[in-house]
Amino acid sequence: MINKFNEPIMITRSLLPSLDNFNNQLKEIWESKWVTNNGPKNKELIEALKDYLTVDDLSLFSNGTLGLLLGIKSLELSGEVITTPFTFPATVAALEWNGLTPVFCDIDHVTLNIDANKIESLITERTSAILGVHVFGNPCEVDKIQKVADNYHLKVIYDGAHAFGVKLNGNSIGKFGDMTIFSFHATKLFNTIEGGAVTFKDKTLSKKLQLIKNFGISGPETVELPGINAKLNEIQAAVGLEVLKLVPEERKKRHHIKQLYETNLKSIPGIRILTKHKKQESSYQFFVIEIDKREFGMNRNQLHEMLKDYNVFTRKYFYPLCSNFSWYQDLPSAQQKNLPIAHEKVEKVLSLPFYGGVTNQEVKQICDIIEFIQTSASNTSSE
Ligand code: T4K
Numbered sequence: 001m002i003n004k005f006n007e008p009i010m011i012t013r014s015l016l017p018s019l020d021n022f023n024n025q026l027k028e029i030w031e032s033k034w035v036t037n038n039g040p041k042n043k044e045l046i047e048a049l050k051d052y053l054t055v056d057d058l059s060l061f062s063n064g065t066l067g068l069l070l071g072i073k074s075l076e077l078s079g080e081v082i083t084t085p086f087t088f089p090a091t092v093a094a095l096e097w098n099g100l101t102p103v104f105c106d107i108d109h110v111t112l113n114i115d116a117n118k119i120e121s122l123i124t125e126r127t128s129a130i131l132g133v134h135v136f137g138n139p140c141e142v143d144k145i146q147k148v149a150d151n152y153h154l155k156v157i158y159d160g161a162h163a164f165g166v167k168l169n170g171n172s173i174g175k176f177g178d179m180t181i182f183s184f185h186a187t188k189l190f191n192t193i194e195g196g197a198v199t200f201k202d203k204t205l206s207k208k209l210q211l212i213k214n215f216g217i218s219g220p221e222t223v224e225l226p227g228i229n230a231k232l233n234e235i236q237a238a239v240g241l242e243v244l245k246l247v248p249e250e251r252k253k254r255h256h257i258k259q260l261y262e263t264n265l266k267s268i269p270g271i272r273i274l275t276k277h278k279k280q281e282s283s284y285q286f287f288v289i290e291i292d293k294r295e296f297g298m299n300r301n302q303l304h305e306m307l308k309d310y311n312v313f314t315r316k317y318f319y320p321l322c323s324n325f326s327w328y329q330d331l332p333s334a335q336q337k338n339l340p341i342a343h344e345k346v347e348k349v350l351s352l353p354f355y356g357g358v359t360n361q362e363v364k365q366i367c368d369i370i371e372f373i374q375t376s377a378s379n380t381s382s383e
Contacts, residue, residue, distance in 0.1 A: 002365070002372045005311035009362060012355045014186040014193075015250055017242030025238035034234060037214070041237035045192075048244055052165070054172040055199045059209040060237070064161050064183025064196030066213070066230035068094040071179050071198040072131075074208045075155050079126030084114040085323035085334070085342045087133040091159045092322040095131065103127070104323040104333040107342045111135070112274070112349070115341070116144035122333065123148075129155040134163040134173060135318075136351075137283030138276055142168065142176040149177075157181070164190045165251070167281035174199035184240060189254070189285055190247050192240035195232050253356035254284035257363055261287055261352065264367035268374050270296025274349075286317070287354040290345070297377030300348050303370070310369045315351045 016022075029035060042060055049058055061067035072081075072094055081095050085104040095102050103122050108115045114132045130149055132140040140158065149156045156177030160166070164182050166173040174180045184195035198209060208225075211218060216227030232240075265271050272290040276282045293299040298306075304314050321342055323334035336343050353366065 002310070002369050004309065005362070005365070008311050008313055009353045009358065009366065010313050011315045011351055011353055012187050013357050014191060015189060015243055015246055015356065017239070017246065021242050022239065025242060026235070029234050029238060036231060036233040038210075038231070039234045039237075041234040041241065042232060045232075045237040045240045045244075048241060049197060052244060052247070053174050053199065055174045057203070057206050058174070058197045058199045059206065059213070060232040061196040061198065061213060062230045062232050062236075063194045064181055064185060065090040065094060066228075067183075067196035067198045068157075068159060068181040069097050070209065070212050070228070070230055071181055071200070072098050072100070072129075072157060074205055074212055075129070075157070075178065077128040077155060079128050080124060081129045081131050081157075082114075082119055082122050082127060083131040084133050084135070085321040085339055086112055086135060086318050086346060087159065087322060088161065088318055089322060089325075090161070091131065091133055092325075100128075101126075101331070102131075102322070102328070102333075104328075104331070104339060104342075106339045107135075107345065108141075109341050109345070111138050111140075111277075112345055113138060113140045114145075116141035116148070119145065119148050120152075123152050123154070127152065127154060129157055131157045131159065132177070133159040133161070134166065136274060136286040136288050137162040137164075137166055138274070139163070139166060139168045139173055139176075139280060146177065155179075161185075161188075161196075162285040163283050164188060164285070165247070165281065166283045168277065169279045175201075178202065179205075184236075189250060189283065190240070191243055192232060192236040195236050195240065250356045251284050254354065255282075256360075257354060257356070257358055258282075258284065258287055260360060260363045261367065264364060265289065265370065268296075268367075268371050269378070270294070270374065271370075284354075287352045288317075289350055289352060290348045291350060292348070296374055297380070298373070300350050302377075303373060304350060306373050307369065312353065312366055312369060314353070316346075316349070317351050319346050319349075321346050 161183035184192040213230040216225040328334040
């Protein structure tokens with residue numbers, strides 16, 4: 001028998017600065033009395049993130065979803081956008097709120113990203129863009145996607161909510177396509193509690209994004225476009241400035257945890273570990289496994305439930321598929337027969353607890369529990 005944990009082990013825990021350091025930031029903000037509307041902490045964070053992400057420019061938002069929604073708005077798209085069904089609801093909601101129709105494309109069976117080879121067959125006269133998601137921080141096939149987009153004059157947007165700090169062949173992930181969106185939610189390795197950023201290729205978008213997230217206001221008496229309020233406030237920016245200092249150490253810890261998981265899980269039958277591309281710098285955002293029911297002896301849902309008995313809380317990201325939302329039931333691209341890989345994978349994938357605060361002992365115990373569950377399941381099925 002394996003012992004259960006005394007305290008729940010969650011999928012993640014927010015990376016937060018020391019209260020002393022945060023209080024120093026707060027003191028400066030209080031003294032300045034400038035608490036929002038593109039203040040000094042926003043400006044400082046933009047510079048720090050440009051440096052960290054090695055991008056020329058970026059725009060901060062109150063959360064990743066609004067970054068995506070308004071980023072798409074700024075590109076003035078119309079008609080249909082080809083995207084993945086295997087993502088967080090925010091991706092597809094951003095299209096919906098822009099009056100765009102998602103066209104769901106099946107996913108790659110290894111990376112779980114949009115299958116770049118299947119995009120072209122979905123292009124119609126109404127297609128205006130491709131919206132890829134770097135799922136679990138693993139980059140889409142950016143070169144192939146760009147080639148298709150160039151051939152058909154389509155925009156390329158990447159939802160990089162999980163891809164903070166990812167590099168591909170040494171290039172920042174924020175430099176691919178026309179636009180990339182990052183999430184700085186409390187569950188992300190780099191966080192501003194709630195927050196997000198947009199990086200973009202077209203330099204003129206810098207001003208447009210600034211306007212769009214600030215009611216379209218460009219001066220005390222000038223409104224240039226119909227905008228909205230999606231600003232990151234100074235306190236969120238201050239959290240970001242402090243959390244960014246913790247990121248290198250947190251990444252090292254997560255790298256170690258990832259290796260520990262890999263070592264301890266690799267010999268358990270029926271587990272595939274989702275790995276990164278060879279020439280990729282990881283975001284260390286998730287640690288994800290795939291369960292093969294036949295080899296493992298039980299399915300992903302059963303494992304997910306059994307782990308709860310041991311006080312281990314895993315997540316079935318991204319179940320359910322976005323194409324299964326009731327409001328898409330009449331879309332041809334949302335039909336199950338068109339998305340076989342997405343339907344298969346969404347039943348198999350499980351995200352395990354992954355954050356710098358998990359101890360070696362805890363990782364080892366989680367792996368022992370999974371192994372114990374697997375051995376018991378295969379003994380039962382062979383009886
Ligand atoms: N695109 C993609 C592909 C995304 O995955 C997301 C968000 C977005 C766009 C939109 O970005 P944002 O608008 O959120 O910036 C979480 C996050 O809320 C969400 O940001 C994230 N993706 C998604 C994958 O995960 P939940 O509903 O699973 O989170 P929740 O509240 O269950 O928290 C998970 C665990 O995190 C808890 O068990 C404990 C820990 N936690 C959570 C919170 C809220 C903390 O330690 N502290 C906290 O404050 O969605």
